[in-house]
Amino acid sequence: MEQTIEQTKEYFYIALRNIRTRRLRSSLTVLGIVIGVFLIISLLSLSEGLKTTINQQLQAMGGEMVIVMPGGEEDILTSMMFGGAKLEKQDIEAIKKAKGVDKVLGYSYTGTIARYKDESKQIAMCGYDPWKEGLDILSIFQGWSLAEGRWPSKQNQILIGQYIANEIFSKKIKAGSEMVIKGKKFEVAGILNSLGSRQDDSMVYMDMKIYQDLTGEKRGTAAYAIVKLEQGADENAVKTEIEASLEKTRKRRAGTDVADFSVITSEKMGELVGTILGIIQIVIIGFASIAILVGGIGITNSMFTSVRERTKEIGIMKAIGAKNSAILSIFLIEAGIVGIFGGVGGLLLGSILAKAIDYYSQINPTFYFTTTISPWMIIFALIFSFSIGCLAGFFPARAAAKLKPVEALRRYE
Amino acid sequence: MEKPIIKLENVWKTYKLGKVDLNAIKGIDLEVFPGSFVTIMGASGSGKSTLLNIIGCLDTPTKGKVFLKNKDISMLSENQLSQLRGKTIGFIFQEFNLLPNLNALENVMLPMVFQGVPLEERKKRAKQLLISMHLGERIFHQPAELSGGERQRVAAARAFANNPELVIADEPTGNLDSTTGKKIMEVLTNFHKERGKTIIVVTHDPNIASYTEEIINIKDGEIIANHKQADKVLWNKQ
Structure with missing residues (x-):
């Protein structure tokens, strides 16, 4: 028999209850994910802001224009920043x-x-x-x-x-x-x-x-x-x-x-900036991924403890007819919820930081920077944190599902 | 002749304790027929809990065969077995084993969740069961807010939730005083009498055994057949 939507709803409810009973530990786990997502969001919003800033400059340059500057094309950034020839x-x-x-x-x-x-x-x-x-x-x-x-x-x-x-x-x-x-x-x-x-x-x-x-x-x-x-x-x-x-x-x-010189069309300029920003973003995502990974390990760890603590409950549920898939679902949902909570929290913190930077930039003329938080980033952060949660929860959940009812029941007796 | 609801054929259960093999059950043959009320009696360490776990399909034998409603359970997948167990067998444990995070109603509803019973039906049945156990006032209470006797009655309601053909009770009165223990036994007796369901109780208490119709004595992992019957294992108390 396939798992029905209604059953899933019920498992969701049970998972939520489980999280609530272990409030402190759950919130610490959530915190781990919050930090990871916060890093990703703030770094991405900064790099998006960088992109917007540079694109504004490019736009100001306008179409039907070409810029000639001294220095080879590979040194464009250097000559733009420091002048020179x-x-x-x-x-x-x-x-x-x-x-x-x-x-x-x-x-x-x-x-x-x-x-x-x-x-x-x-x-x-x-x-x-x-x-x-x-x-x-x-x-x-x-x-x-x-x-x-x-x-x-x-x-x-x-x-x-x-x-x-x-x-x-x-x-x-x-x-x-x-x-x-x-x-x-x-x-x-x-x-x-x-x-x-x-x-x-x-x-x-x-x-x-x-x-x-x-x-x-x-x-x-x-x-x-x-x-x-x-x-x-x-x-x-x-x-x-x-x-x-x-x-x-x-x-x-x-x-x-x-000296060398370069002729830069607006198209070329866009490409160039795109490449550099791409590299920056890859580095940022790399750092943030490490943070998320650590958060994920936190979830795994917490879920393993949760499975251990609730071995007996798992035994009971199995005794009264829970299939492996039911147990797996409950624990996966639990991990997923922790992930989502972390995602939302990280998103909030990240947005606050981004807004703070915007505000600082407004009152401080020499510091020119805008940040951008796109809907795409929000969706990404939520889906990402949910998946990390599920992924991290998978092995503990499977371990829980595989427990034999009698062994699970005997534990702690 | 009626088919047994549960049948054990030369069942052994061996535990490895370090390098020593411990035979908890030594070649038990047993048939339990629908509509019977059976006690398994034995001292602690006699292997009666192991036997109960095997009868309840919570554990698999090291050797021998177990048939639940004529199905060899070793041929079933773990999921099929869970499903069959949830539908056919209700459990009552000495420790009550209610889920602490769920209230009484939710605990009783849980076995029906696993069987895919629709929500409204689930709620209705669970409420009725709790009311019939005189727990109508307690349905939204958490287990921690209930007394031992109340908890065990919630557990009994849970065991009856899917209207199983077989209810297995492992020392159901073990953690209760004699008055509340008696109530539980009455609940079980009623379920047996009114619905004609099969009940297997494990106990070491002769008073409890006196409620039942058949007694299986177990000692050192073997059934002591002091009273001859057709299959040599059942001993009728009359």
């Missing part, structure tokens, strides 16, 4: 000459100190070349728009991001106010609407010439070049063109210390 004037000219290229926008940025009304803060400043034309491109293709003020037209005027205006300094910055960067006075001509990522909103934007005056960098160079493609041009085709063109100029300059 620069694109020379000839390089930028070469990019402009390539087929399919509409506009080239040189772009450099660095961290610096800015002063606003006696308050000095660390900010990032960024120069664009050409400045006027660049602003047109950025407003048309990247959706830049002013929240306040007007576009800069004079040499001492700058633009600032939403976040700088409202959050970084204790006093809000209004369009037209004065700001001091590296000892030079500037007028904040306009304040941009949010650009979609915290990093972009925390920048001061200016003409590359001013930027280079401030930093002392060589005229005509840029850290990256943002390339706007001609209408309908294929990303990959233009990439090849740019590479060929750059190759040619670089050969002409042979003998000088020529």
